[in-house]
Amino acid sequence: MEFLREHGDSALVSLGSGSLINGIDNHFRLFVALGLTHYIAVDIESVINARLETLFNDDATMLPLLAAHCDGEPQRFLEAVRGFPSTAAEQLFGLHCRVVVCQRVLPYLHWEPVIESMSPDLVLQEDLHGCEIQNLADGDFHRCRAGVRHFGLRPFRPWRIFPGEYNLVLWRNKHFSISREVDAKCRENRWIQFRRGFKGVKDDLLGHWGRWVH
Incomplete structure (x- = not known):
């Protein structure tokens, strides 16, 4: 991992x-917003491939952004992609990067120590199936809903996982x-966040009750 x-x-x-690197719409939004130059993909799979036609879910929105970022030569982004197959997340312990994206995690794995040791500026968890178990709240990180809006991040599967949060x-x-x-909003009192979450649950329950009654 000398490259990293x-x-x-x-x-x-x-x-x-x-x-196969795919569905990186939000990754690329952060990549552009922070002025990054390297996209590093890590997985225990024996091969990691990247193709332009499978990079994004929303091609209509993302391909023009990609073309603008690469001065009309989208292929240049693929040159910035570096894959590390047959590599466990634990091998990155202590290696710094600007952004960590946590996509596919088996529910029994906990990568918090690895992620925290990399001291990223931002951590994006998405496609939540095991990722949501990675709880960074006890360390140096604040959950940042205002940042989601600031960077224009969009859930590619708009199904509610937590109250007020979609995937x-x-x-x-x-x-x-x-x-x-944005920083001030990210530091909001946790009690306020809890109340908002509780209101989301209550609204959901009332909505379901109303549909059942009618």
Whole structure:
């Protein structure tokens, strides 16, 4: 992992990328917003491939953004992609990068120590099946819903997982500033966040009750 040791300050690392890099719409939004130059895909699969036709879910939105970022030469982004197949997440312990994306995690695995040791500015959890078990709240990270709106992140499967959250969670390192306004919202009192979550559950229950009654 010498490559990451050398280029971590300009890299996004996708943990559990799978054998085919796909659905990276939100990854690319963060990649562009933070001015990164390296996209690193890590998985225990024996091969990791990247093809332009499978990168995004929303081609109509993302391909023009890709073309603009690459000065009309989208293939240049593939040159920025570096795959590390047959690599366990634990092998990245202590290797810094700017963004960690946590996509596919088996429910019994806990990567919090690995992610925290990489000291990223942002951590994006999405496609939640085991990723939501990775709870970073006890360390240097704050859950940052305002950052989701700021970076224009969009759930590619718009099904509610947690009250008020759809298939993705963004964490901000408390030592990293997005903007004064966004940072302040990310530091909101946890009691306020709990009340909002409770209201979301209550609204859902009332909605289901109303449909059942009618």
